[in-house]
Amino acid sequence: MSLYRLRKSDVPLEKDAPFSVRPLIQNLLRDRGITKDEDAMSFIKPDYVRDTHSPQLLKDMEKATARFVSAIKGNERVAIYSDYDHDGIPGAVIFNDFFTKIGFANYEIYIPHRNAEGFGLNVEAIDELNERGAKVIVSVDCGINDLEEALHAKKLAIDLIVTDHHQAVRGIPEAYAVVNPNQDGCEYPNKFLCGAGVAFKFLQAVMELGAWNIQRGWEKWMLDMVAIATLSDMVPLVGENRVLAYYGLMVLRQSRRPGVRALLKKIGVRQSDITEDDVGFSISPRINAASRMGIPMDAYKLLSVTDQNEAERLVAHLEAINAVRKGIVASMVKEIHEVIRVRYKEGCIGRVIVAGNPAWKPSLLGLAANTIMEHYGSPVFLWGREGGTKLKGSCRARGVDVLTLMKDSPSLLEYGGHTMSGGFTIAPAEAHLLEDSLQRSYEALGVGKKQEARLVDDILPVEEVGREIHRELSALAPFGVGNPKPLFIFPAALVADVTSFGKEKNHLKIVLRASDSRTVNAVGFFMKREQFGVTLEKxxxxxxxxxxxxxxxxxxxxxxxxIIDIISNESYA
Structure with a gap:
């Protein structure tokens, strides 16, 4: 049974802070550390110029951009090597936008195949790019941990410029230049840029250097890709990231990209109304479906295509493989629930959940791990295999650094990622040792000993659900990590009807009757009426x-x- 408690901020309101908003919004702002009117206005209406940082503050930026500009001016061949996910692919599109704008044609975009090549740079790809004449390679959302590959590029006299945001767990590669806000010695204020965000800052700096005949402010049209990556990659939506996502959503709502328009039409989202939820739940999965189930270049082509007919063809293809992907993940999640039921009879509180099956597709494990983590609240590590002898896995956690857990696990051959999500490689003979080593690391951190109550922002009668409160809450958007969507308890709500919907009837809809006779719908995706311990009935x-x-x-x-949960009176305080 999940526990909830009301959030009580210990940050006092400033005496002279009148806040021209209702008390609920005041409290939500205060919970985010905002206690003054001027800070509230900056949060609600961020300023692009004032609230973003100079790209020149990034370490190695001057060296990296000088070489990049020199390559363009000298018509040297440039290769953009991006990761294959919802962060790397938009980053590659940003470079394509820039090259197209300045009329530079001597470049190629290289996106590795997730299953055949794996994450990051690889020697075979570098050799291939070298054979095609590449003199400069710019990585996007990868490269920081590819030490051997960087040395190989150096031996071939290729200047490798690494742009990345992942943590360096093996030292810094011997590249021509490394642009990463998380490397030692980098004083850039925003340590939470996503990969496409770093790529955007790189091109900002490039545009400041060259006489490109680009209208001032043109780079803002690339913010739609930055927003997709920022919102999809689960980086904190605070500070500069909030600004990039805020303005990026504005650009998305006006985007002229045929691929974006075709995709929104297919998924039934009105372009002028697109939100962070549409990006996270609809756009991002379809971008990732390309690499998880097929060829990542298909997603890149969709976002960069200029022909409407081709855009519609690509959308239809991604929609089809995404449907297959959903079915496979649902089957995996069902199997994992059964493993957990048998293995963890005393519950998952205070435990790291570890499960694996050689039949599981590694490219889909991140999605399954996230679903399991959200359900049980524990860190989740899943492994599978696709070709070769090594096992590959994904992990997800909330409130604990997965990199710290993996750092002290001697059974892992490789690992990397972010604070809350990562990937790893392990030898089959070591798989049975993984759970114990991760559990020891988890317990050493002193977390997970007891079930933590989840914080809710307020108790709200159903009668309050309406346009006024939605308008005020929307001023705090976009929501995500670091700026969570306000969570409420709607107490003693009267059930007027209960139904299941969806093709497989696996979604829940509850019609609630307000005291003013109005009805309010409550929906829970992938929820069953029997799962809450009460008989839901009129x-x-x-x-x-x-x-x-x-x-x-x-x-x-x-x-x-x-709907997030349905709880008893004893479950919150």
Missing amino acids: GLRINIVGTIERSTFGGREELRIR
């Missing part, structure tokens, strides 16, 4: 934990509650 009063959202699915606008 006339019952229930306590719903959820968020307020606006849906425009099917062209019909609706304000509703997104």
Whole structure:
């Protein structure tokens, strides 16, 4: 049973802070450390110029951009080597936008095949690029831990410019230049840029150097790709990241890219209304489906294509393979739940969940791990195999650094990633040792000894769900890591009807009757009416934990509650 408690901020409001918003919004801002009117206005209406940082503050930026500009001016062949996910691919599109704008044609985009080549730079790809005449390689969202590959590029007299945001766990590669806000000695204020964000800052600096005949401010049109990457890659939406996502969503709502328009039309999202949820739940999975189920270049082509017919063809293809992907992940998640039920009879509190199966597709394990982590609240490590002898896995956690857990696990051959998500490689003979080593690391951190109560922002009657409160809450968007969507308990809500919907009837819809006779819909995706320990039926009063959202699915606008949980009176305080 999940526990919840009201968030109580210990940050006092400034005496002279009138806040021209209702007390609920004041409290939400205060919980984010915002206690003054001027800071509240900066948060609600960020300023692109004032609230972003100079790209020149990034270590090695001057050296990197000088070489890059020299290559363009000398018509040397440039290769952009990007990761194959929702961060790297938009970053590659940004470079394509820039090259197209300045009329530079001597370049290529290289995106490795997830299953055949794996994450990061590889020697075979560098050899291939060398044979095609590449003199400069710019990595996007990868490269920081590819020490051997960097040396190989150096031996071939290729100047490698690494742009990345991952933590360096093996030292810094001997590249021509390394642009990464998380490397030692870098004083860039925003340590949470995503990979495409670093690529964007790199091109910002490039545009400051060359006489490109580009209109001032043109680079903002690339922010749609930065927003997709920032919102998808789960980096904190605070400071500069919030600005990039905020303005990037504005660009997305006006985007002229045929691929973006075709994709939004296919998934039934009105372009002018696109939100961070649409990016995270609809756009990002389809970008990733290309590499998880096929060829990552298909996603790149979709985002960079200029022909509408080709865009629609690519959308149809990605939609088809994404549907297959969803089915496989659902099957894996079901199997993992059964493994957990048998193995962890005493529950998962205080435990690291580890499961694996050679039949599981490594490229899909991150999605399954995230679903399992959200369900149980524990760190999750899953492994599988696809070709070769090594096992590859993904991990997800909330409130604990997975890199710290993996650092002290001697059974791992390789590992990397971010604080809350990562990947690893392990030899089959060592797989049985993984759980114990991770559990020891977890316990050494002193976390997970007991179930932590999840914080909710306020208790809100169903009658409050309406346009006014949604408008005020929307001023705090975009929501994500570091700026969570406000979470409420809707107490003693009267059930008027309960139904299941969706092709497989695996989503839940509860119609609630307000005291003013209005009805409010509450929906829970991938939820069953039997899972909450109460019999959901007409006339019952229930306590719903959820968020307020606006849906425009099917062209019909609706304000509703997104169900997170249904709880007893004893489950919150």
